[in-house]
Amino acid sequence: MLEKINLDKSMTKQEYKEFIDGITPRLALLQRQCKEERIPIMVIFEGWSASGKGTLINKLILPLDPRGFKVLAISEETEADSFYPYLRKYWIETPAKGRIHIFDQSYYRGVTAKAINGTISQEELCNDYDDITEFERQLVDAGTVVIKFFLHISKKEQKKRFQRLEEKKATAWRVKKRDWKYNDQYDEIVPFFDEMIAQTDTDYAPWTIVEATDRRYATAKMLNTIVMRLQEQVEEVREKKRHKPVSEAHIGKESSRFMPGILNNVDLTKDYTKKEYQEKIKELQRKLAILHSELLRRRIPVILAFEGWDAAGKGGAIKRLTQPLDPRGYEVIPISAPNDEERSHHYLWRFYKAIPKAGHIAIFDRTWYGRVLVERVEGFCEKQEYKRAYNEINRMEELLTKEGCVLLKFWLHIDKAEQEKRFVARQEDPDKQWKITDEDWRNRSKWDQYEKAVDEMILRTSTGNAPWIIVEANSKYYARIKVLESVVKAIEEAIKRKK
């Protein structure tokens, strides 16, 4: 998922100054309130080397009362550490009620390093991450706030920072040989961080990815996240005392500025000419027909999940996909609002029912992601429910894919202007008028809320086994080709694996 992050975000000096002036007194107040309410707080900084963890921690503690926090720099394991179970050190360093412990790297460091260096098996890694989530769960269950930051910079940016450090005598010692080695291997390391985040991103202790190219932006996002989270917790503790449900109104709106902005980063100018399109589609469909019979023979199940803006072209893409398929071997499953029977079950129930059997293809036109999209935005489920859903969905997809199923998830992306153009065109075409309803216009008016929900969805559910594929769909030609290409490639790889 890290590759999907837009790392160009920044903030001007002026913006930053205003932001800091506004947030500093709020943070100081929250520290006092958390002390009063006896809330323990753990803030964890992980991320690339030279991503600015130290700088951010300095910015964080500036407004804090020094009697109430402690910074813990976690370096490599010492020999003394090796006499004890791994997590003991961190258990001991958990904050007392009302105190803030800030970790400059943490228990994540050691585990992930072992994974990167290949000194740990996949099973052991899963077990270690499981121990960590259990540790965090126990703390949160007992009232601790756990805030986790991953500071993200690009390979190029990291290299630049190393060079700058080496230029000065005073800082040259900070760049180790190993740092350069890791910079060389940046692209191979990304999947390890991806896995760390995916396996330990829970509703009770979620990760926040901080785009750390621009220090002002990174500082602002970090402070904003902490303030939002502490405010929420203080409210919750206070409301609980009064035995009232928590209303979100008190907590304040999250600034869209600090959202991941994955969609904003998509290049919607990509296109093909009609001729290119026709040639490519013919070849891809030919391949797909052959692959389909191979799937059946090797009993590989395939799930293709389509989400996207209204009028983004899901129907057209699905049509091009199914044309070459043997109708006995696939099914298109359109998902709309749940019926009475479905509503009376767990929201994932109807999807478990629709899992394709080995060798078959199931194409979902809208999916289980409705929970974190429409149900979230329209308030059809509670906040706790959609927050829990990211992990529930990841677990479901893990169950599917670990037994060999190919699972691809497409987000068909168009911009707001393109959507309007298509809506209007539909209204003017008597054959297509049925395709456009008042609800479409209503949804459109909530574009920003949906965009925020999509961003978070892609971030929290792009896993190694079941990645999101963002399809640039302002051009229908381009979108259809990209979908077919992705499907062909994934099936080819799965067949190779099963040989």
Next chain:
Amino acid sequence: MLEKINLDKSMTKQEYKEFIDGITPRLALLQRQCKEERIPIMVIFEGWSASGKGTLINKLILPLDPRGFKVLAISEETEADSFYPYLRKYWIETPAKGRIHIFDQSYYRGVTAKAINGTISQEELCNDYDDITEFERQLVDAGTVVIKFFLHISKKEQKKRFQRLEEKKATAWRVKKRDWKYNDQYDEIVPFFDEMIAQTDTDYAPWTIVEATDRRYATAKMLNTIVMRLQEQVEEVREKKRHKPVSEAHIGKESSRFMPGILNNVDLTKDYTKKEYQEKIKELQRKLAILHSELLRRRIPVILAFEGWDAAGKGGAIKRLTQPLDPRGYEVIPISAPNDEERSHHYLWRFYKAIPKAGHIAIFDRTWYGRVLVERVEGFCEKQEYKRAYNEINRMEELLTKEGCVLLKFWLHIDKAEQEKRFVARQEDPDKQWKITDEDWRNRSKWDQYEKAVDEMILRTSTGNAPWIIVEANSKYYARIKVLESVVKAIEEAIKRKK
């Protein structure tokens, strides 16, 4: 833990009739209330072959409105099943809101059978159980009640039942060759069921072990468990609507009759003569002195945890244990009420701090089990907190033992009469008066509540890695020898493993 269950429990016909007359209308009413409150209910029956699952299910459905439940008999995996991920079948069969699904065996069957037959690795087994607890967690999070029974009979009883079935032509077919094989291997199978229960016994979906020798007793315990659990859930749902915390008062008292009764089953007449004692203790202490230096050399950490009734002789046993030890290599850690600093942390924090380093022995005089004993009985923690604690403690002990630590837990058991004798003796002896306080007498007055808490503790936290050892302590001689013998044996085995 199964070996600790007293399987001789029974009920007279008269008692049973009265019980059934009382509970039947309550169960019928609860079914209606659960329908009204739209609560989905899953009841799972697992257990030994011929333990009476079918009979119990028949007894359960008798008072129920047949329109509201469904019985699902789960047999071996079919070829059709193998086309899908394992848990899909069970996801599909989850009950709709307000309905009861009764499983005659369930997803546990297939996984545990693979473990018993050795067709699955330890890692895969852990992962499968993890998938199961996650499945149950998702259901419970969405409001489902999950009730799990394990029907337990002895090897002898199972054999008797097989023979009786074979005697009659009408039932002979029900006993398969494989059943006899499993009866032969009964003792080897016990640890697999123990592990299944330990790994999937959670606060949100706990197991109830049903002593199934006597069908009347088994039926009564099963019905009682279901009625208690449903009543609790209905109350919770209703109170939540009114935004009030749940009071336990509404739910009614659990009958001690259906508690595991592990302590009742302990033979307290065991004893040694003074001569036997002196010979044995000398020999054991000699061995222990040698083993202690071996521990240090091989860097094996040891934790010895002592719990027991007041005046059961913990101090005396610990003294005999430490006499031969090198004082630089062990520590006795007396645990009393937490101080201010400890109270301001997670309740396990002070124990993580006290973990011995590799090669050392930590002897705890009272332990982390205070959470589920004194804190539970005296109301120092909330119900949810002590219920969660069983799993939290199991996880902590797993963290310790998986890295090679020897962990033994002793419950020193005396009966109520013996305790009184010792209390009185202490009061009359000027040298020992300090040992007895008003608090001891107060605790004694809550003997029954403590007994219930101890029973549940032993049942829920006796794991393969960290078993409870019940020490028959009416005879101090016997108790001290048993403690030393257990320690010597465990250390010898650990050294053998580390060779």
